[in-house]
Amino acid sequence: MDFRLVRRLGHFLAVAEEGHFGRAAARLGISQPPLTAQIQALERELGVRLLERSGKGARPTREGEALLPLARRMAEDAGQIESLARDLRAGRSAPVALACVTSALFDYLPPLVRGLQAARPASAIAVREMDTADAVEALRRGEVDLALLRLDRDRHPVKLRPLGRDVLAAALPEEHRLATQDGPLPLAALADEPMLVLPRGISPAYSDAMVAACHAAGFTPRVTREVGSAMAQLGFVAAGLGVALVSAGMARLRPPGVAFRALEGPIHAVGVALAWNAERENEATRLALELAERLFTHGRVIMDN
Known part of the structure; x- marks a missing residue:
């Protein structure tokens, strides 16, 4: 879209609707000479006369009348584009991109998404399931605005x-x-x-906590297979290929062929956190943080003895 042409069409539209250069100039917040110059430039660019001037004011020519409907549509489109651009700069109407680890899909994701939808009904919310390491990189690159992940401390700028x-x-x-x-x-x-087990690179803090718990119990885990996701862990368990230590929240999935047992202790894992890029904060991230304060209680345990 040629915004210079759109601007000039908007000036033409103002004169046609007001029927007077002076009133149109006042409506546009400019003086009359620049408005006249813009109309003349538009007529030269299009190669047709658009307005007839008289002592009483101005009115569209036949060619100008033919262009009026299109000029109105283009002015409306340009206004919507400018409004959306302002909202996007402020983070108000931009689609919200959210990454989520598998084990947070049922306990944390639903209330957070519902809260965002209620507060921002005009904004789409795109949820991508990914592991913690990928979510951190997606936040750093600006590919997602927020992430529900398992991390034990900040990783600048996250x-x-x-x-x-x-x-x-x-x-x-x-x-x-x-x-x-x-x-x-x-x-x-x-x-x-x-x-x-999951590869350590997927979520180092979570993996280290699991290994540390085993060492505290007097043994080193006998790892026979690394699998790519928490869901894959459960599938392999159901197939009888081994056992797994998982977030207790995964029991809510009730996968066939898998039994869950609470552990003595209990043995705490790295909890779920809401993560964002501090260098890319916008209205959506600030809203999500406010929602998190209301929705979730710090120290909440998903499943205990």
């Missing part, structure tokens, strides 16, 4: 607001000998079990 505490649970094949026992499961009972 800042965190913890949303709650979490605990580890054991995910076992449904037919496993430990699956149906009563009471919390001692972590040491898994010392000899084949362990399915």
Whole structure:
């Protein structure tokens, strides 16, 4: 869109609607000579006379009348573009891009998205499931505005607001000998079990917390396979390929073939946090932080003994 042409058409529209150069100039907030110059430039550019001048004012020529409907549409479109650009600069009407780790999809994502939708009904919300490491990079690159992830501290320029505490649970094949026992499961009972884990690079803090818990229980986890996601962990567990230590919130998924056991302790995991890029803050991120304060209680435990 040629905004210089659009501006000149807007000047023509003002004169045609006011029927007078002086009133049109006052409406546009400019003096009359520049307005006359803009109309003349537009007539030269289009190669037609648009206005007939008289002592009483001005009125569109036949050619000008033919152009009026298009001029109005272009002026409306330009106004909407300028308004949207102002909102985008302020972060008001921009689509909100949100990354979310799998284990936060049910406890944290729904209330946050509902709150954002209620506060910003005109803005679309795009949710992308991704692991913590990818979400951090997406925040740094400006590909997402917010992320629900598992991180233990800020990673400049990414800042965190913890949303709650979490605990580890054991995910076992449904037919496993430990699956149906009563009471919390001692972590040491898994010392000899084949362990399915996420690569450390996906969420280093979460992985380190899991390994540290095993060491505190007196053993090093017998890792037999690394899998690419929390959902893959549960699928492999259901297939009988091993056991896994997962966020207790994953039990809400109720996947067939998987039994969940609370662990003695409880054993705390790295909790979910709301993350944002401090160098790219906008109205949407500030709103999300306000919502988080209202929606989530710090220290909340998803599943305990």
